[in-house]
Amino acid sequence: MISGLNNMDTLTQTHDDTLTARSLYDVDFYQWVFYNADLLRQGRFAEIDLENIIEELERM
Numbered sequence: 001m002i003s004g005l006n007n008m009d010t011l012t013q014t015h016d017d018t019l020t021a022r023s024l025y026d027v028d029f030y031q032w033v034f035y036n037a038d039l040l041r042q043g044r045f046a047e048i049d050l051e052n053i054i055e056e057l058e059r060m
Contacts, residue, residue: 021049 021039024032032049039048 021047022052025049025052 021036024035036048036053
């Protein structure tokens with residue numbers, strides 16, 4: 001298990017009102033990845049940073 005995942009579970013539960021997936025992208029890419037993965041696992045598709053996810057996939 002990746003250690004950052006537990007932190008992201010806490011992050012998505014405690015900072016939903018102040019933190020968005022898009023704003024996290026500009027602050028901490030590593031956390032942004034796990035935050036969006038967690039949102040996807042939870043089925044919270046409307047909250048993911050789709051624009052930046054697409055951009056990152058195109059860069060691969």
